[in-house]
Amino acid sequence: MKAPEETSRYFFVDESGDSTFFDRHGNCIIGKSGCSEYLAVGYVRTDSPREVRLALSALRDKLAADPLFAGICSFQQTMQAFHAKNDSPEVRAEVFRVLRDLPLKAHVIFARKRLTTFRRAFHSKEGEFYDHLVTHLFKRSLHLATENHIIFEKRGSRARQQPLTEAVHKAAESFATTYGTNQSTEVFVSCQSPSGEPCLQAVDYFLWAVQRVFTKQEDRFYRALEHQIEFVWDLYDTESYPKNIYTKKNPLRGKK
Template sequence: MDTKELAVHTGDNHRFIDEAGDMTFFSSKRGSKTSLIGDPGVSRCFMVGMVHVKGDLAEARSAIKVFCEMVDTNEFFQSFPSVASRTEKGWQGYYPHASKDPAELRYEFLKLMKEKIDFSAQIVVGRKLPDVFLRKHQRLQREFYADLMSHLLKYTHKIDPLILDIAERGSSTSNMNLQHAVDVARERSRRGTLTKEMNNKVKFNVQPYDHELLLSLTDYCLWSAQRVFEKGDTKYYKLLESKIKLVHDVYDQSRYEKSKNYYRTKYNPLTAEAIGFADWRKPEWPEP
């Protein structure tokens, strides 16, 4: 699909996908077993999120567009270089991006998301565990990405066609990697006892953030969840908690019993205590 094509009509067939964190595990030296996880600039986890906009996509997009136009003409927000540069260089001006927005602007956009846009989000979290990466993913980022994405897609069998509007993120969102993730999801659905087989048609629509404003919803949901896992900070996540219907912490084996690694607002809320953040320190990983 053309990178400038916008999702249209209702959101029944569209899902908006983005990622947060990085997939760096080891030093870049070939064959290195030196873990970089938790070092400055290297995340402790990698996550993929999916948003379902309920209702007319044009109306939801318009609400965000009005917000962006306000930012483009607001002297206070334009005093922040990261905002002014997007107003100047963005496809249609400023576009929301949580990691680049100042705190004052983040709060305003989070309120807009909560109060003005009807959507739900699901997030799959992959703790970066070297033993899992070596044993399960054969040290391949492609396999790590596909494994997480397949968990996100395994309940989408009823959506046909399923149109994945995906934030462009370099090699991870290449069509080859995306198709591999879908293939893994199909195989997982065939083996599953709680999911039905995934035989629906899947289309990819990979776009830059500034070409599809609805991707900002996924970006902000991911950023708020990432703050919990990386910093133990829940205040932003709490603002969106009613919209985020599931956070699945895939590799947390300590909470597999009774599905405690599935965080839902009513039954098992996501908190720093629930994920064991206080005990989450960069360990001295044993030699594999």
């Protein structure tokens, strides 16, 4: 196997949907108001995070100076951080135009919520479910560079960072066991807010584009970034295996 490249690689991780299965009374609420039918976890990878940060900051300055955007209700939120779900269609189009020319590659694990799987495999614990997806996400990603920096969007308590770190290291160990390699690479895990790290705003947009295909059968946003999306795995669509793994050879498309 090829030795890891002597370089630093950066992974920015976010989620779409949620890991909630039950309300506070123990009732299953999957698909009901405020609870999604899926959880997706993904990253954008880059060797040039500074280029991404500068491009998105420049776009924000450009939009702020344009009176065309001044009257948009969500614009004050946009000025704090780009967020695909909340940004206006006009802003969203501008962000997609910038993102598609940046040095970014994306991987996404999309998991449909299966109650029986949640109970059996994850002991009805949301953290275990989420961490399992993180392990899958990084299983084949951490052997290519000598130094890997993984930045998660900051959510919940600081106590979550240790399980996330363990999930990432589990991914590296799984790869080493599967392929019989013992390559030495370093992994550093941290958390940051999207307003403080523009690269997290980028991964939010990639995840939004992917989930639109699965939830709305709309693939035009996905197609705009398709040359940068290397891998999407619809994890629990086992009936379609191996066609539930979407790559350039098996492109993800909305149903017509």
